[in-house]
Amino acid sequence: MSYDDIRPYDDHEVNHYINVVLNDEIFQQVLQFIFNDEKERAAAKQMLSKIQTVEELQKSFMYPLIRNWIIDKTTSGISWSGLDKLDKSKSYLFISNHRDIILDSAILNYIIVEAGMNTTEIAIGNNLLIYDWIVHAVKLNRAFVVRRNLPARELLTASKKLSQYIRDALTKRNRSVWIAQREGRTKDGNDQTQQALLKMLNLSNKNGFVDGFKELQIVPLSLSYEREPCGISKVEEIYKRESEGFEKTQSDDLKSMAFGLTRPKGRVHFSFGKPIEAPLEEFAKAENVNESVQQLAAYIDNRIYDNYKLWPNNYLAADLLSGKNEHADKIEDATREKFSELLDDLVLTIGNGDPKRQQELFIQMYANPLLNARK
Secondary structure (H helix, E strand, C coil): CCCCCCCCCCHHHHHHHHHHHHCCHHHHHHHHHHCCCHHHHHHHHHHHHHCCCHHHHHHHHHHHHHHHHHHHHHCCCEEEECHHHCCCCCCCEEEECCCCCCHHHHHHHHHHHHCCCCCCEEEEEHHHCCCHHHHHHHHHCCEEEECCCCCHHHHHHHHHHHHHHHHHHHHCCCCCEEEECCCCCCCCCCCCCCHHHHHHHHCCCCCHHHHHHHCCCEEEEEEEECCCCCHHHHHHHHHHHHHCCCCCCHHHHHHHHHHHHHCCCCCEEEEECCCCCHHHHHHCCCCCHHHHHHHHHHHHHHHHHHHCCCCHHHHHHHHHHHCCCCCHHHCCHHHHHHHHHHHHHHHHHHCCCCHHHHHHHHHHHHHHHHHHHHC
């Protein structure tokens, strides 16, 4: 089976496509945004133009960029747990909650490299490939394309190919893969795995439910941002859908990418679970495959909820929602003041509508991780 329409670029293609990107007019503006200093920009272009492999690109350019431009400038530090329990020589399918278009996978790969493992391949929806330079940039960084919004028959064919591609990456090429638990980011903080994702993964299964999912080595991954990436934009989208109808455009996605990269995120924690193996035997006892998939989805959700790193904002939001002070011991005055400022900024930024409802949605977004963990 040919994967040329969805696969990342191979090493022998890297230098060609880097130079294609460097000559793109829109990418020139992106470089100017990243490197204000003309000499730094020229040096970066010179270095990029000579790179020959994906590993060289990621280690010499991407990871310093992620560390210096995202982690150091827009977070209060990143941490992770559970990765030391995984075998560095094996490949895994990381299924995580999805909070930010670029950050989730970018920080994941930074962590993976820091831990001495090879970078994962990343699933990215074709709806985000707005410009040619974005197509080339993501494929240069081990991203493969998930084709969406297709007619039913084409969608089934594309899903079968995607499923086989992921399984081949894991079992034949020993390459780990990251994919979000759902299509699109979680807007309300209520992380849930779409059963359609697991059904897609099962399309390439030739060994029965247990063995087929066991060979994927699914690792639930919990991504916890102290400050919700693009929180105001997410609330604005939910509010507009409720009150006036809202159709997201490509420019909205582009704006979300920029906001996610540049806005403060506070502390960030990634918690890696254990590969799902033994529970599969129990799920396989269900009356049919659909029920087995449903149980597997619920299990992934529960692992993500259990391993989610709860921050003071989560406890504060739960108290504001309930009208009680159950978690006062976990909330400092500075947290209350900052969260109040965020609520005021939310209303000011959206600019019209019902401020009370907008703030309610914002509070719910921060409370849901704690409410789910309690379940």
